[in-house]
Amino acid sequence: MRCNTLLVLFFIALHLSAQKKYPQDEFRSPLDIPLVLAGTFGELRSNHFHSGMDIKTQQREGLPVFAIGDGTVTRIKVSHWGYGKALYIAHPNGYTSVYAHLQKFGPEIEEYVKKVQYQKQSYEVEMFPDYGELKVTKGSTIAYSGNTGGSAGPHLHFEIRNSVNSKPTNPLLYGYEVRDATDPTLLGLYGYPLSEGGLINQSAKKIQLNYTRQSDGSFLADKVTASGTIGFGINTFDRLDMAANKNGVYAIKQSVNGRTYSEFDFETFSFGETRYINTLIDYAHFYDHRQRIQKCFKEPYNHLSIYKSLYNDGKIKVEEGMSYNVEMLISDLEGNTTKLIIPVEGKREEEKISKDDETTENFIIATKPNNFDLGAAKVYFPASTFYEDFFIHLEKGNDTITIHDNSVAAHRNFTISFDPSKYSTEERKQLFIAHLDSRMWPSYSKTYKRDGSFTTRTRTLGTYTLVRDSVAPQIRPKNFKEKQWLSNYNYLSLSISDDLSGIDSYSATLNGKWILMEYEPKTNTITYNFEDNVTSETECELKVTVTDNVGNSSTYTSSFFRK
Numbered sequence: 309m310r311c312n313t314l315l316v317l318f319f320i321a322l323h324l325s326a327q328k329k330y331p332q333d334e335f336r337s338p339l340d341i342p343l344v345l346a347g348t349f350g351e352l353r354s355n356h357f358h359s360g361m362d363i364k365t366q367q368r369e370g371l372p373v374f375a376i377g378d379g380t381v382t383r384i385k386v387s388h389w390g391y392g393k394a395l396y397i398a399h400p401n402g403y404t405s406v407y408a409h410l411q412k413f414g415p416e417i418e419e420y421v422k423k424v425q426y427q428k429q430s431y432e433v434e435m436f437p438d439y440g441e442l443k444v445t446k447g448s449t450i451a452y453s454g455n456t457g458g459s460a461g462p463h464l465h466f467e468i469r470n471s472v473n474s475k476p477t478n479p480l481l482y483g484y485e486v487r488d489a490t491d492p493t494l495l496g497l498y499g500y501p502l503s504e505g506g507l508i509n510q511s512a513k514k515i516q517l518n519y520t521r522q523s524d525g526s527f528l529a530d531k532v533t534a535s536g537t538i539g540f541g542i543n544t545f546d547r548l549d550m551a552a553n554k555n556g557v558y559a560i561k562q563s564v565n566g567r568t569y570s571e572f573d574f575e576t577f578s579f580g581e582t583r584y585i586n587t588l589i590d591y592a593h594f595y596d597h598r599q600r601i602q603k604c605f606k607e608p609y610n611h612l613s614i615y616k617s618l619y620n621d622g623k624i625k626v627e628e629g630m631s632y633n634v635e636m637l638i639s640d641l642e643g644n645t646t647k648l649i650i651p652v653e654g655k656r657e658e659e660k661i662s663k664d665d666e667t668t669e670n671f672i673i674a675t676k677p678n679n680f681d682l683g684a685a686k687v688y689f690p691a692s693t694f695y696e697d698f699f700i701h702l703e704k705g706n707d708t709i710t711i712h713d714n715s716v717a718a719h720r721n722f723t724i725s726f727d728p729s730k731y732s733t734e735e736r737k738q739l740f741i742a743h744l745d746s747r748m749w750p751s752y753s754k755t756y757k758r759d760g761s762f763t764t765r766t767r768t769l770g771t772y773t774l775v776r777d778s779v780a781p782q783i784r785p786k787n788f789k790e791k792q793w794l795s796n797y798n799y800l801s802l803s804i805s806d807d808l809s810g811i812d813s814y815s816a817t818l819n820g821k822w823i824l825m826e827y828e829p830k831t832n833t834i835t836y837n838f839e840d841n842v843t844s845e846t847e848c849e850l851k852v853t854v855t856d857n858v859g860n861s862s863t864y865t866s867s868f869f870r871k
Contacts, residue, residue, distance in 0.1 A: 331401060332483035335376040336446060338407060338466050339363060339453070343486045344550045346463050349478040350574025350614075351556030352589060352600045355717075355767075356582040357574070359476040360406065360467035364551065365453045369411045369462045373451040376405050376468075381442035381450075384413070384421055384435045388829050391465065392457025397444060398471050406467035406476075411454025417442060422824065422840070429815070429822045456828070470576075477576045478558075480641050487549035488642040492557045494519075494527055496543035497648065498590070498601055499534070502623055506536025511661035514590070519648060526647040533655040534626045539605030540650065541590055546640045561637040562604040562622060570604050570622030572614040584612045586717035587695055595715040604636065609674075609695040630654040668699040682709040685772065688723040695719060708744070708773040718767040724753075726762040726774055735776060738858045740809050742775040743768055750775045752810045752857050781806040781854040783864035786833065795871045800836040802852060802864070809857035816852045819843045825852075838870070846871060 337343060347362030365371050375397060382404065383396035391408035395417065398404045412418055420442060424433050444450055455462045469476045480486060497517045499508035508515055509532060519529040540562065545554040559573035587610035590601040605622035606615065624632060634650040672678055674697050678689040683704040694716060703710035711724075728736050736757070741764040742750030753764040753772070762774065786801040788794055804814060804827075814834060816825045821842050825834040834852070848868050855861040 330477065330481045330483075331403075334399075334401060335405075335468075335482050335484075336374065337484065338373055338376055338405070339365070339371060339464060340374070341366065341371065342550075343484060345486055345548055345555065346461075346551065346553050347465075348546070348548075348555040348558075348574075349476070349480065350558070350577070352585060352602070355586065357577055357585055358556065359577075359579070359582070360408075360465050361479050363464045363466055365462050365464055367462055369452070369454045371453040371464075372449045373407055373410065373453055373464060375444040375446055375448050375450050377401070377446045379405070379444055380440050381417065381437050381444065382439065384417065384437070385433075386421065386425070387432050387434075387457060388827055389458050392459060393451075393454065394457075395451055397450070398439075402471050403477075404469045404471045404474075406465075406469060407451055408465035408467075409454055409456050409459040409463065410451040411456065412452050414448070414450045414452075417450060425824050426822070431824060431827055455830075473578070475576050475578050478574060478641070481575065488546075488640055488644065489549055490547050491525070491644045492544055492546040492638040492640055492646045493554075494542065494544050494638065494646055494648060496599070496601065497529060497650070498541045498543075498593075499532060500539040500541060500603070500605070501534075501536060502539050502605070503537035506534070506538055506626075507657060507659055508532060508534045508538055510657050510659060512659055512663045513661060514593070515661070517650070519650075526649065529648065529650040532650060532652045533657060534652055535628065535654065535656050537623050537625050538652075539603060539623050540634065540636070541601040541603045541605075542636060542638070542648070543599050543601050544638050544646070546644075557638050558641045559637075559639045560602060560604060561617075561639075563635045563637075564624055565633055567619060568617045569619045569624065570606065570615065571617040572612075573616060574614065577612070577614055581612055583719060584610060586719070588612060588614075591717045592715045595713075607695070624652070626652060626654045628654045628656050666699060668701050670700045670702055671697065672700045673697050682711075684774075685709050685724050685726045687711060688725075690720055690722065693718055693720045693722050705773075708771060710771045712769045714769050716769060718769060721765040721767055724764050724766065724772055726772075727760075728762050728774065729760060731774075738776050738778050738860065739774050740777065740858050742773055744771040744773060750808070752808075755857075775808065777806075777808040777856060777858045777860060779806075779808065780860040780862040781811060781856050783852055783854055783862055785864075785866060788866075788868055790866050791868065793869045793871075794838075795869075797870075798838060800838070800850070802834050803832050804834055804852075804854045805832045806854075806856040806860075809860075812855050812857045814852065814854045816850065819845055819849050 344364045346364050351358035377399045379397040379399040382398045385394045393410040394408040396406050453464045467476050468479050499515050499517050501508050519527045546557045561571040562569045587607050593601050632652040636648040638646040674694045677691045680687045701712045740755045741753045743753050756763045782805050784803045786803050816823050823836050823842050825836050827834050850866045852864045
């Protein structure tokens with residue numbers, strides 16, 4: 309019991325030490341509701357670490373979002389995906405706060421944005437106001453919470469970044485209080501033989517290890533027999549109070565016989581390194597099982613800066629006849645800690661489970677560029693597209709090619725080039741490069757058509773082919789009918805969709821004047837707000853044109869009346 313108390317005190321001390329680096333009383337909350345989180349800083353996401361905290365908005369949109377401190381707006385971005393509507397505010401103390409997935413901006417900022425949107429005749433815009441041009445005061449309403457961009461539900465994505473280097477930092481280090489009295493949850497423990505001839509429990513490949521919960525709340529793994537160099541990985545998450553979400557943990561520390569072998573935490577990281585998440589996790593395991601095992605050892609191609617301490621890159625050299633006490637400490641920012649003990653005995657044993665030795669005709673040397681001619685298409689991998697050397701599976705075809713599968717992570721874009729010469733000029737206009745999913749359903753991959761070649765750049769392995777899209781997008785009114793009086797309407801809404809290559813662009817006019825239509829891809833909806841007051845005429849002629857990614861276009865016209 310005394311040991312567990314000391315552990316809690318140790319992690320609380322670490323937490324307080326980290327907090328001292330950051331102001332504790334300068335920033336207020338961005339919302340006037342209790343902070344309940346759907347996502348935490350550093351949480352493991354697809355190809356990136358989560359760079360802020362996701363604050364639940366009680367399943368609602370339109371909650372006032374407040375400036376956390378005095379400052380000036382330095383960046384505004386409106387996009388269909390990603391952060392949707394996002395606002396960046398620089399504060400005098402050297403930090404920048406970020407607010408994303410917004411429904412709309414505060415009145416002054418909204419007017420500023422719409423002016424630029426109408427000037428550029430584009431919903432998607434990015435602006436960098438002059439310093440001091442759009443000042444805000446602490447507690448002023450700067451926006452309203454929403455669900456725009458890549459958001460999967462109403463919430464506020466909130467970040468605090470260093471204004472000098474733009475590195476995001478954990479917002480919970482700035483004195484924000486989020487209730488959390490629960491220890492992190494341990495879902496799985498895995499052993500990795502890392503050296504030639506290395507074994508764990510007579511296995512030469514990764515093996516799942518058993519453990520049991522002890523009376524003091526810690527976990528004890530079954531004794532492990534091993535030889536050579538080995539490493540461990542764990543599958544874990546943290547759950548905060550008042551929410552069922554499986555959030556990321558703050559820190560993981562691995563010690564061997566009392567010596568720290570690896571320790572990393574999510575105090576901060578840089579956007580430039582975030583894709584190296586695929587070297588922290590067991591990527592192949594994630595592909596097969598949709599579970600993210602965090603390795604407690606560091607691969608040579610892992611360039612993450614999150615490590616606080618490393619000895620032998622977290623790898624354990626096991627000698628015959630020696631015993632090792634491996635201790636894993638998993639913690640959150642409130643000092644809640646889960647401890648796992650792994651007893652390891654150095655012992656040479658017969659190999660019973662061998663490595664999967666899959667070889668193909670083609671071998672990738674990760675540090676060198678690689679070219680392959682697959683008949684229907686050519687594939688070019690620049691140097692360092694992949695993290696390590698491997699045998700790559702390639703399939704040639706008349707119209708379709710297969711480039712391995714997504715069990716291997718690509719760090720950089722590679723190029724696929726198809727030869728469309730067997731198609732007529734008219735057919736080529738409607739062709740695009742498509743990635744085929746497991747059901748062989750095509751999805752558009754941005755296709756560049758030049759010099760008699762169709763090219764795409766991607767980081768997704770798998771099956772690709774050329775697909776023809778000859779069907780124009782569909783446009784349908786949602787909340788009005790032809791010749792209807794709309795005097796009491798606040799907005800005009802239409803549904804736009806394309807069933808193959810996807811929508812590339814759209815535009816709309818009212819009595820010949822361009823109008824701003826806000827596009828929400830998740831619901832295939834475009835919306836015009838009558839508050840824009842583009843025309844004062846009673847009879848209005850609406851014209852909407854939508855074009856897909858191969859150039860097929862549809863135009864919808866309608867008239868209505870409004871006083």
